[in-house]
Amino acid sequence: MKITVSDTEHVAKLARLDLSEQEKKRYTQSLNDILGYMEVLNRVDTTGVEPTAHVLKLQNVFREDTIRPGLDKKLALDNAPEQENGCFKVPRIV
Numbered sequence: 060m061k062i063t064v065s066d067t068e069h070v071a072k073l074a075r076l077d078l079s080e081q082e083k084k085r086y087t088q089s090l091n092d093i094l095g096y097m098e099v100l101n102r103v104d105t106t107g108v109e110p111t112a113h114v115l116k117l118q119n120v121f122r123e124d125t126i127r128p129g130l131d132k133k134l135a136l137d138n139a140p141e142q143e144n145g146c147f148k149v150p151r152i153v
Contacts, residue, residue: 062090 067087071078078086132145141148 060094062087062094066090 064083064087067078067083067090071083071086136142136145136147139147
């Protein structure tokens with residue numbers, strides 16, 4: 060598939076970009092170069108290679124959930140500029 064200047068203009072319009080004629084030609088060539096490289100990659104023999112999402116074997120490190128005491132309510136409210144009925148009082152934002 061070959062990208063045309065018309066395709067580049069369409070994508071630029073969707074992205075709300077105002078490109079000069081020189082930029083349109085340059086980006087069209089760049090996009091075609093990228094597609095050409097993808098064609099080279101598509102010719103690579105990948106039989107026996109498992110699909111991966113990452114080149115390294117990554118593993119999440121999880122810890123056990125443990126119940127721990129939280130911050131004391133009085134201690135938390137001691138630094139509040141304003142409080143009301145045991146809660147932080149903040150300005151109303153509408």
